[in-house]
Amino acid sequence: MQIKNFKDMYIAALQELVSVESQLADTLKQMADAASHPSLKKVLMQHRQETNAQSQRLQSMLQNHGAKLRAHTDQAMEALVNETKKMLALLKNDDLRDAGLIASAQKLEHYEIAGYGTAAALAGQLGLRDDQRMLHDSLEEERKADAALTKLAKGEVNQDALAA
Secondary structure, eight states: OOOOHHHHHHHHHHHHHHHHHHHHHHHHHHHHHHSHHHHHHHHHHHHHHHHHHHHHHHHHHHHHOOOOOOOOOOHHHHHHHHHHHHHHHHSHHHHHHHHHHHHHHHHHHHHHHHHHHHHHHHHHHHHHHHHHHHOOOOOOOHHHHHHHHHIIIEEEEHHHHHHO
C-alpha cells in the first residue's frame, strides 16, 4: 500500500495492528500452554479472548473505511514473538519459565500499547471520534492486561522464581 496522505497512514496503522493481534493470539495460546502457574494461565487465556475481540474491532474499523486487510506480517511483533520462543526454550524450571513468560508478555503488551496509542492519536487528528473511542477501549484493555501481569509477577510468580 502506498501511503499518500494522513488517512492512508492511519489505515496502515490499523492494518499493522491487525497483524499484531493475529500474531499475539497464537502466541498467547502457546504461552498459556507453557505456563505452570494457574493464575498465569488464566490471565494469558483471558487476554487471548480480548485479543480476538480487539482484532474484530480493528477489522470492523477497516471495513467501515472501505480498506482491505493486507496480507502482511508486522516485523516488530514477529521479532518479539521469536524472542519469546527463545526465552521459553532456555527456561526449563517451571517457576523460572513463568517469570520469563510474564516478562515476555509484558514486552508484547508494551508494543501493543504503543500501537494503540499511536492509532488513537491519528484517529483523533482525523476527527474519527468513534474510531478513537474504540482504539482507546483497546488501549485500556492492554494497560489492564499489563497491570494484571505486573500484579501476578510481584505477588507470586517472581517470588517463586527467586526461590527456585
